Amino acid sequence: MPQPIEDPSRILRTRFEAAITAAFPEIPGPVDPVITPSRQPRFGDFQCNAAMSLAKQLGKSPREVAAAIAARVDLADVAEPLTDASIAGPGFINITLRGEALAASVMAMDSPGTLSDLGVTRDENPTTVVVDLCGVNLAKSMHVGHVRSTVIPDAIARTLERLGHRVIRQSHVGDWGLPIAMVTTRLMDELQAGRVLAESVTLDRLERLYRSAQAECERDLKGLEAVRRHGLGPKIEAEVQAQVETATEKFAGARETLLRLQSHDPATVRTWRLIYDVTMDACLKTCARLHANVTAEHTAGESSYAEELGPLVEDLLARGIAEPDQGAIVVRAEGLEVPCLVRKSDGGFLYATTDLAAIRRRVRSLGASRIIYGVDIRQSLHFRQVFAAAVKAGYAALPGGGVARLEHAAFGTVLGSDGTPFKTRSGDTAKLSDLLEEAVARARRVVDERSASLHEEQRALIAEAVGIAAIKYMDLSTDRTKDYVFDFDRMLAFEGNTGPYLLYALVRTRSIFRKAAEEGKDGGWRGSTIVIGEPAEKSLALTLLRYGQVVESVAETLEPHRLCAYLIELAAAFGLFFDQCKVIHAPDDTTRRSRLRLCDLTGRVLADGLETLGIPTVDRM
RNA sequence: GUGCCCGUAGCUCAACUGGAUAGAGCGCUGCCCUCCGAAGGCAGAGGUUGCAGGUUCGACUCCUGCCGGGCACGCCA
Incomplete structure (x- = not known):
């Protein structure tokens, strides 16, 4: 044997x-x-x-x-x-x-208590991996792009966790710097004037304040120059002049606010904190609804690095890693045509500086030997610079020798049907929470129609899962580096290469057990012998056995679409099996039990795969 | 101007990192529910993988040059 x-x-x-x-x-x-x-x-x-x-x-x-x-x-x-x-x-x-060998393999991946766990082998040398994700900004609500920056790295994080690695999620929140100081200044004014109450500040309100604060700090120097050059008259010149003066004042005000924030001035910090709480509360709720594992404990905003930036640049200078250039401080590294700028000529720091501090902390304090950034592909040059600078500075050096793997899991842009970056009909950037709402509402209409017999509450839960699954699957199922077109009709088509199709396949693996129970034929399959006879059974078995390697390949390549494609293949193999092999009414008890076990195993692999991708599941629909 | 990415069926996308006759879904045509969920399954039509060379037993994949598209390029984040 x-x-x-x-x-x-x-x-x-x-x-x-x-x-x-x-x-x-x-x-x-x-x-x-x-x-x-x-x-x-x-x-x-x-x-x-x-x-x-x-x-x-x-x-x-x-x-x-x-x-x-x-x-x-x-x-x-x-x-x-x-x-x-x-x-x-x-x-x-x-x-x-050989048929028996194939059956033995399938049984082995389906044997709880052994090393086999649906064929996924836990890594013998688990590593600590930091996954950078979400990346929201204060006073801004999440938009379509955040589907990608949240869903893709979350799926990667889940995959690594599934393989036994220690994963630390980090949301590098944009909560510091001049833009934040601008909106803080603005909100303090509003609060002082009694135009807004601290208790009733909403993210929408903050977003409007953010925009107007930026606008009023924007000096129209080009306009002024044009007016003077073309001699458009003293009246216009005076108007533009006044704008520039006001903007300069506002800008200076924001700088003062930033200084007060840096020196922990209580009133300023309190207002900043209000902006922080309102923003994060809304964003974390959206993450929760997205079924993404991003919570307050994963938040490590730019502000948390603020104190480290000055000393970091001094460190780079002292060790000759960085050098002055035209008044600024830059790091030049081999293979980089453009140096990495770490301090401006006015003494201010840049996001590259913060990212360097983050790498240092993640490697030295958090113990990461791999850091994965789920960030827009347009920032690839930035990450090449930062990675090279971090390596040169020794910030990525591992205690046992070697260098941490620094990887940019870049993703493309979400486009509208016109091929340009996705916007609402009115031309605004679409809010993520609205998109989720609409996906769920559309799913609800279909569920009401097709599953009218289910209870109201059940239908609501199903629609929620189906809508979210549709959006997430759409985002995960193609090569992440490419742009894709956001299309409700396609993602919610409930057929073909979609999230709902996978949920449907999963539901069918489960419903057969309810049906079998009704006929009193649901017993004895656990631990029964699997027999592979029909071609459809063989095809299903061979597909099931690939699961572990697919999960491993996702961890290696950081390409969740491979798992998506696999699950669709598995669902299709199951569909054929389901069509061609009678389960409950199988020719004999042995075959029925074997097939029930295949249904159960398929269902568990589908559910495990969906969970690994972060896609919600349902028992019936 | 420099650098990076992308051109695959009418449409949306794959192709296990160089393997055999390039695969799915949508759409189209035709079948399959007195039979476990038809939100399903089967079959068919649809391709000079942008173009031209090169590397080799073998190229969508690697190299070179064109054509077409996107993005990014030190004092924003």
Whole structure:
């Protein structure tokens, strides 16, 4: 009786590696046997693609090499014997699993209490990973772009957690600097004048104040110059002159506010704190509704680095890492055409300075050996600069030697149907909370129509999950670096490559147990023997077994769309199985139990995958 | 001007990091519910992977040059 096999491709890899070493001892070091699932059933279940590249090194013909490997490999317990026909094309070795071995593998991934956990292997050397996400700004509500900066890194964080790593989420909130000082100044004025009450400040109100504060600090110097150059008359010149003077005053006021904030002036800090609380309260609520794991404890705003920036630049200067340039301080690093600016000529700091401080803290205090930034792709140059500067400064150096992995998980822009960045009909940036509301409302209409028999409360819960799943799946399912078009109709289509389709597949895996119970046929399947007979069963089994490696590949590439594509494939394989293999009315008890177990396992992999992506699930819909 | 990214079916996107005849969904055509949820399944049509070279057993993938589009480029964050 063969030992339980967790994952055929892992077993095959070991076996083929051994065979290659045995056949060609002259090759130094371990060789990747290049085992992949076969794309087409007629090429078997798996294939070994190592012969072609080895042939080159060895100066032999690829088919000869393949034959030598095939002759040495020991597959008796897992696969059908290899024959001449197994070697195909330029040297592919096609492998067909034995039915019992395939079933044993599926049972192994479905055995609680062993190392097998749906086929996901926890990393033996868990690492501490910081995931930078969300990135909201004070006095601004979340917009479409924040779907991406929240959902993508949250999915990455969940994936790493699923693999056993220690993940620390960090929301690098824009809560400091001159723009924040401007709105703080403005709010203090409003409060003082009694035009607004502290208890009733809303984020909408803050957003309006933010805009007007920025506008009034904006000096129209170009306008003034134009007026003078073209001699538009003393009246216009006086008006523009007055604007510039007022703006200069306001600007100076904001600078003073920033200084008072930095020196912890109680009244100023109290107002700043009010802005902070109102903003974060609203944003964290939106994160919660998005089913994203972002809470107050993950917040590490720019303000928390404020005290470190001066000493940090001094440190860089003292060690010759940074140098003065035209009055400013810059870090030049190899491979960087543009130096990284860390202090302005007026003595102010920049966001690169804060990001450097953040890397230092994350590596030295939080113990991160990997830092992942879920930030807009337009900032890739910025991160290249900051990463290079951090490495040069030694801020990314790990205690045991080596350097922390610094990665920018960049994402593209959310576009409207016209191909330009997504806006509302009126041309404003669309608020995220409104978009979530509309997605849920649209889902609700469909649920009311199709699931009229369910209770009102159930329908509301289902619509919530379906709407959120639709938005999140849409965001996660394509290559994150590309732009995508935001389209309610497509994401809520409930068919094809969508979140709702996945939820539907999950619901079907579960509803069959309710139906089976009604007929008194739901017993005895737990721990029963899985039998793989029908092609649809085989296809489902092979798909199930890929789960663990897909999760690993997401952790490595930081590309959640791979998991999305996999889950759709799994749902499709289940759909075919469900269509072609009677479960409750299977020909015999053994088959029925085996199929019930496959339904249960499929449901748990779907649910686990969705949870790993951060997509909410439902039991029925 | 310099640098980065992207051009794949009518549309929206994949392609396991160089593997076999480039796959899904939408839309289109035709089937499958007295039978476990048809929000489903099956089949068909649809491609010179922007263009031209190169590297090699093998290229959507790597290299070079064009064409077309997007983005970013030290004193904003």
